[in-house]
Amino acid sequence: MLRDVSDAAGGSALSSGPVGDTVEDAQLASSLRIAVMRLARRLRAERSDGTLGLSQLSALSTLERHGPLSPTALAELERIQPPSMTRVIAALEERRLVGREPHPSDRRQAVIAISDAGRQIVLEDRRRRQAWLARSLDDLAADERALLEAALPVLERLSEV
Amino acid sequence: MLRDVSDAAGGSALSSGPVGDTVEDAQLASSLRIAVMRLARRLRAERSDGTLGLSQLSALSTLERHGPLSPTALAELERIQPPSMTRVIAALEERRLVGREPHPSDRRQAVIAISDAGRQIVLEDRRRRQAWLARSLDDLAADERALLEAALPVLERLSEV
DNA sequence: TATTGTTATACTCTATAACTATA
């Protein structure tokens, strides 16, 4: 399994110019795309209690980390379009997991903030919600987990471009 | 950035028992889940020409790699339920990208095979379809690409559990 | 005019339940 790794790393090291990488990048991109989509599919299926959708929980979690945000700002952080965020917020509002207040100076804007009930769900979820993936990670060898952990920041940067 | 890596690897090596890893696994699982879902969302938005859905292309690609398969077998490989695969195959059949033949001995089964047109699309797509991700990968340093490439097999194994 | 947010509408992907045909 690790043969591919060293081959690839060696290849990159030998031809690190922007042109030489193109073909290898395309292959890495293809494999990464398929792996990420499949894993996302699995993760979507393994949602914990099911009462809260993944995008709702993700938005709620972002609100918990960043503090109050406008719908547009939250949409940008979540990398979805404003109309999609409208629906996510509506679902959270209906369950009283977030509150809405008018912006102090700009009456066009709204300020969405997580509620105590919402915060409780986020914290509870961070503890309980990782069942399947954590179980899967448990089956990995220590060096495989380390590989994932090492690649994680890169994976995160990819979504931020 | 690589500090986290060695820290994590060291931590795992020191406490490789199932109990000691639980907390670290949960954190890794949480971060990985969010990163994977966001990246999947980006990838979904960046689909190339748009005429073919991601799940259709993924199934087509699997047919190209594995050869002719029954709908149920293909569904299992793609990790979706048979009714979902029925719709994917129907879409591919309508575009003549796959063909359907009766199973030689079991008349309940069908055999789905990629067509020449389908194969052309898969090959063309492997070359052209990775625009955004390949571009993003281009912006990474060589050692970051190597990290991704190293973690890729682990990522793939996670979906296979 | 530009920006913020919403509504209306539609598409993709997936699931479960119930059905048909064959084994």
Place this chain on the structure above:
DNA sequence: TATAGTTATAGAGTATAACAATA
């Protein structure tokens, strides 16, 4: 009875276009 596949139906998630309110 059991298996392969389909149909019917539903739901989550997202997008674009058009609109209203405010700046």
